[in-house]
Amino acid sequence: QVQLVQSGAEVKKPGASVKVSCRASGNAFINYYVTWVRQAPGQGLEWMGWISANTGDTSYAQKLQGRLTMTTDTSTNTAYMELRSLRSDDTAVYYCARASSLTGDLDYWGQGTLVTVSS
Amino acid sequence: DMQMTQSPSSLSASVGDRVTITCRASVNINSCLNWYQQKPGKAPKLLIYAASRLQSGVPSRFSASGSGTDFTLTITSLQPEDFATYYCQQSCGRPRPFGQGTKVEIK
Numbered sequence: 001q002v003q004l005v006q007s008g009a010e011v012k013k014p015g016a017s018v019k020v021s022c023r024a025s026g027n028a029f030i031n032y033y034v035t036w037v038r039q040a041p042g043q044g045l046e047w048m049g050w051i052s053a054n055t056g057d058t059s060y061a062q063k064l065q066g067r068l069t070m071t072t073d074t075s076t077n078t079a080y081m082e083l084r085s086l087r088s089d090d091t092a093v094y095y096c097a098r099a100s101s102l103t104g105d106l107d108y109w110g111q112g113t114l115v116t117v118s119s
Numbered sequence: 120d121m122q123m124t125q126s127p128s129s130l131s132a133s134v135g136d137r138v139t140i141t142c143r144a145s146v147n148i149n150s151c152l153n154w155y156q157q158k159p160g161k162a163p164k165l166l167i168y169a170a171s172r173l174q175s176g177v178p179s180r181f182s183a184s185g186s187g188t189d190f191t192l193t194i195t196s197l198q199p200e201d202f203a204t205y206y207c208q209q210s211c212g213r214p215r216p217f218g219q220g221t222k223v224e225i226k
Contacts, residue, residue, distance in 0.1 A: 044204075044217060045208075047215050059213040061214055100168075104151065104168075105210060106165055109162035110162065
């Protein structure tokens with residue numbers, strides 16, 4: 001059974017950076033993409049981007065370009081999402097999910113990490 | 120930037136009702152469309168992939184159809200556990216946006 005376990009909640013000040021981790025059981029990321037999705041309080045799902053666990057190729061949402069970096073560590077089956085220059089509207093639950101390279105469906109999700117940006 | 124538009128944004132229905140949610144893409148996305156169900160405080164759950172393929176373990180009362188720009192998700196006989204928010208998502212290429220969601224509430 002595939003499990004994605006994310007790091008714990010974070011509280012950050014405006015202008016700071018946050019790095020969220022997503023650890024997969026076994027080799028769950030091999031031949032898949034890791035997608036990051038966020039959800040602001042009371043709002044819908046926002047696609048942030050993905051990274052190929054095999055090649056390191058990335059695709060980021062245009063609005064986050066320049067502030068967002070996704071990486072993977074295949075030796076520990078862990079994916080990372082770093083968001084810089086945080087603003088109050090970055091307050092959200094951040095999810096990682098595994099995406100099929102063929103159909104793009106997000107079949108397994110992490111439990112979510114709440115990131116709060118507040119002065 | 121491509122967009123996914125769902126309708127309605129919310130609906131009220133009773134147990135046993137047939138419910139249909141639509142999703143429209145701003146460009147032709149062929150069959151690159153997934154549907155997810157999300158309950159409060161939980162991660163989304165994959166229901167349908169490739170526009171019409173039922174994910175393993177999902178009840179057969181869920182079905183979906185469509186291609187190109189227009190898609191539908193149907194729940195044939197709404198059950199108490201189906202009250203949730205449903206999202207469509209474009210699943211090929213770059214970017215892969217979600218629709219804004221449809222909240223299914225108890226009438």
